Amino acid sequence: MAVVGPLARVARLGSSICRNHRLILNRSSQRRGIASCIDPAHGLTDEQKEFQKVAFDFAANEMAPHMAEWDQKEIFPVETMRKAAQLGFGGIYVQPDVGGSGLSRLDTSVIFEALSTGCVSTTAYISIHNMCAWMIDTFGNNEQREKFCPDLCSMEKFASYCLTEPGSGSDAASLLTSAQRKGDHYILNGSKAFISGGGDTDVYVVMCRTGSKGPKGISCVVVEKGTPGLSFGKKEQKVGWNSQPTRAVIFEDCAVPVTNRLGEEGQGFSIAMKGLNGGRINIASCSLGAAHACVQLARDHLLVRKQFGETLSNNQFLQFKLAEMATKLVASRLLVREAATALQENRSDAVSLCSMAKLFATDECFNICNQALQMHGGYGYLKDYAVQQFVRDIRVHQILEGTNEVMRMIISRNLLTES
Known part of the structure; x- marks a missing residue:
């Protein structure tokens, strides 16, 4: 399945990102847009910007309005995921001859980051599903690929x-x-x-x-x-x-x-570990999406919340905290995208970079989301506000796909054994 066609057809849906809600959306946040210094489109090709926009649109229109309900009622959103598959997101880096989109690891990271602004939990599952489909596509024979991959790429099967x-x-x-x-x-x-x-x-x-x-x-x-x-x-x-x-x-x-x-x-075991190298980039990308959303949630809250007669945005301590959050977000994004490129190119540093990206991005992005919750004060602890769900959903990213302690072991082993 060629990805450009379906992506181009839905590109007109609009590119506003859902960044805040009491159960659905905070429209004022939507109007303010993305600050240029954290714009995730920087450095991307025109084609990458196109499917990033489609992913952001899908996150805003199909995921974010239901994110709180899916969480509270523990709903596995099968039909929504099948809609995502119609855009090519069911087998992003699976080969086109069995229904995949045939995109690169960097492309995949860009898509998962965008989708996670709408719902981290759902996107994280989609990333695991993609990893499984890739493993069958890569290590399976033609009969196995033809048997399993088409239904996985369409998400008729999960x-x-x-x-x-x-x-x-x-x-x-x-x-x-x-x-x-x-x-x-x-x-x-x-x-x-x-x-x-x-x-x-x-x-x-x-x-x-x-x-x-x-x-x-x-x-x-x-x-x-x-x-x-x-x-x-x-x-x-x-x-x-x-x-x-x-x-x-x-x-x-x-x-x-x-x-x-x-x-x-x-x-x-080799197949499992090769799958996890990509899985680590995927889950780090999901953390990026959560952190990106939370930086904007925090910014919007500071601009409207008043204490001691002025908005919190005039407090220098909070200004500095917001600056640190934005800096760590961009640094994490750059490392994740470099690791994705290294894995795509099968470079010798790919395994270490994937581990570094997973370690750094999941740690720092959790800290960003947690700081955003703190900036919301008591409101951040209410389930009416999206920030608490981002915090809860990405905490596990420091544990799965190899704990961050194991990431440190992999990185240090590479440093100490290479001559």
């Missing part, structure tokens, strides 16, 4: 990434879910924890042990919903990310065809 287990989080290579080969099937036994979309999605990209201990004994298989022996735990109650369900995924003598294995036996 995907989940299954690596973490109750006993293996950061130490992913110690996973215990077993896959014993019997004839032309693998028999899976074990469980996965904290799986985004678990129970509501259709395709599970599962890392399982087909060999000995350690990373070389891990393989990757695709398990389809409805397979006998596949079941799910209770829906987890989370601080944020409430528009996507999270459950344990359980395998009890679950028979999966050998033809559903991606790559060769023992290649699964």
Whole structure:
């Protein structure tokens, strides 16, 4: 699917971004526009600006008006995501011959940042779905690509990434879910924890042990919903990310065809890590969107909120804080986009840069959102105001796709082992 066509057709929807709401929108914020010093369009090509605009429009019109409701009622917005897929956002960096948009990692970062201004939680799930589709597209054979990718790119079917287990989080290579080969099937036994979309999605990209201990004994298989022996735990109650369900995924003598294995036996850990390199950029990009929205929320609040006879925008301490927030936002964006470029070009520094981008952006963007909440005072703690949801939704970004402590390990290992 060519992305330029659908993007061009919807470019007329308008480019105003939803930046504040008591349940829907703060129109005065909409009128003020984006300050040039934090404009996320800087440095982009005309084509990138076009699909960035489409993503911003979609965030404002289709996501932001429902963001609070999806959070409070824990709604998985399937139809909204399928609308996003019609714009090419269901398989952004999947190849066009199986329905993908064929865009670059930088393009993808730009899109996820824009979408996250409308709803971080929903965009974060879309980013995980995209990662799974890319893994099948990249490591699957033609039959597997043709079987799974078109429905994933259209979001007729949804995907989940299954690596973490109750006993293996950061130490992913110690996973215990077993896959014993019997004839032309693998028999899976074990469980996965904290799986985004678990129970509501259709395709599970599962890392399982087909060999000995350690990373070389891990393989990757695709398990389809409805397979006998596949079941799910209770829906987890989370601080944020409430528009996507999270459950344990359980395998009890679950028979999966050998033809559903991606790559060769023992290649699964490598496939998982390569998926996560892009996933780290994706989740950092979602943090950028939240921080961008919160800088504008804070600015707008300072301009209208009065204390001691004048607006808060005249308080120099708050002016300096806002300046720091804007600076950290732009610095984070530049690092994320550099990492995206490095990964696209398969550079030798790509893994370290992806880790740096994930570490820096998710930490700093959380701090930006948290500071924006503080600037709102008591109002920031009310669920009528979007800022608290951005804070809740991006806190988990410092944990998933590899904790930020693990990011530090990866970066330091690279520094200490390269001669």
